[in-house]
Amino acid sequence: MKNGEVVKLIDVYKTYHTGDVDVHAVRGVSLEIQRGEFVALMGASGSGKSTLMNIVGCLDRPTSGRYVLDDADVSALDRDQLADIRNHKLGFVFQSFNLLPRTSARENVELPLLYGAHRLTNAQLREKADAVLASVGLAGREDHHPSQLSGGQQQRVAIARALVNDPEVVLADEPTGNLDSRTSVEIMGIFQQLNERDITIIMVTHEQDIAAYARRNVVMRDGRILKDFNVTQRFDATAELGKIAPIDSEL
């Protein structure tokens, strides 16, 4: 396991030109995230957290400043090079899951492998996908389509998809935004388990009590980092679930 920072942003700016107005979405952010961290990126809408997430996710390039991911400067790479970086080093979890409809959980998880540099046989694809699905507790549901799965199960499929290429960083954009509170805690539980296995997680959320499952919170406002602190009273998903479960059983 390598040590040191996996994500390093140095004085990053992002400016959008919409008509005559320049929108300064990110104004000089410097941020270092170490391997094995679990960071919640917070802020109100318009705070620049989504733009910053897009840059960290190599979906967008900074207008100025440098972004070093896994010891490689990625701030000046072109579209296809960024796509390869996303494939090899990053895993994405979205608010609305973004699973392919009418496609089995297994085939959804296989998706990043199909765009990888290595050609795998169908048997190898299947083996990898099934292993990752089992690790998020979905063994036996490999052939289910998204419409046959609950929201929490769908998000687990999405997490399995993000993990299948052994990424350096898992990026989650409001992963609990479409889930009820109990399922949200379950998903946080999975993130905490992954984090125990030294997987780096960066999660965008605007919910204080979801951010409390992370180890570190970064709060943005007006394109700048407002606060950056380690979570002192960290929630433990297993314990929280224990508190919710009795209420469920009463219903």
Added chain:
Amino acid sequence: MKVGSTLNIALRALRRNKMRSVLTALGIIIGVAAVIAMVGIGNGAKAQVEAQIASLGQNVILIFSGSTTSSGIRTGWGGAGTLKIEDAEAIRREVPGVAAVSEEVVSTTQVAAGNQNWFTRIYGESADYLDIRQWPLSDGAPFTAQDVRSANKVCIIGRTTASQIYGNDDPVGQILRIKNVPFTVTGILTPKGLSTQGVDQDDVVIMPFTSAMKRVVGGTTLRNINVQIGDGRQIAAAQQQIISLLRQRHNIRAGRDDDFTVRNQQEIADAATATTAVMTVLLGSIAGVSLVVGGIGIMNIMLVSVTERTREIGTRMAMGAHGSDILMQFLIEAVTLSSVGGVIGIVFGIGASQILSSYAHWPTLISLSSIIVAFMFSAAVGIFFGFYPARKAAALDPIEALRYE
């Protein structure tokens, strides 16, 4: 790049929308089937005409008397009696490469035997005529060169004439009265069927041209001369020599028009097949329009599909798909639809033309080349109409695409 994976991805995407895929391919299926069937009908008609032209004989040059302007009156082929027996003999003697010559006179008249009579065409020919036309007898014997020299009262008759006069009796050796002259029937021709003009070629009596001129038609001039050339490559040269020989014999000065008309079989065939060729092109292009409409159907569905799947495209890009992967995926989807549709369409098209052949009795001819062209064209339709939607998909910005509702 990962062509195998992209193919896999595209096929999975098509399988996800089975109904839509089938309906989209249906446009191409109908288009290709129409092209195959229409071109099959056109080619069948063309082949039929060509077979009939070939029955005129191989490497044949036809010389008609007439088309003269010497008196300012154009009389048309065979109209003015300008061809003489001596002309035919001169051609036989002086033009190199000539294999056979048949002097021809034609008349229509009433023929009779017993208590039956029939109005038919009388052809006066030389003994080489049946060889030139490659027209064998089904029974009896042909008249000979000796019969021609002596103007003997012998004839051979076509199947239609035979059945009209003699019914089921064997005509060979029987007497046929033509203008009250008794001719002996020596043979009966194999049936040839209708000509390209719809004339029954079996409704005919063929006799030595000398007998015809002396006893039936009268006159001293020939309607036309049939010349067969031994080697097909010498036809053009022989045609030129015939023209200059006849101009010389007819004392036609330079600058004046010929008083005869020379046509070779290829020219006649070209004229006759031109009509069917036009028909083939016409039918094929109408069917081709439906193929293009099928292609537009593919483009329409692919465009809808790109819009509908914007978020999927964004997800794929986030997972590491290059623009070229997305382009290839949508292009392969389009080409798969069009070429699978093409293959099914070929099968349907062949089936449709078989049905037309057997129920409507239209001759159809499916050539391998038309199948290959139809398949290539349908694949090309997929590429052409699939490219624009595919490029649109590939050019999407991943952030915008992920945010698309």
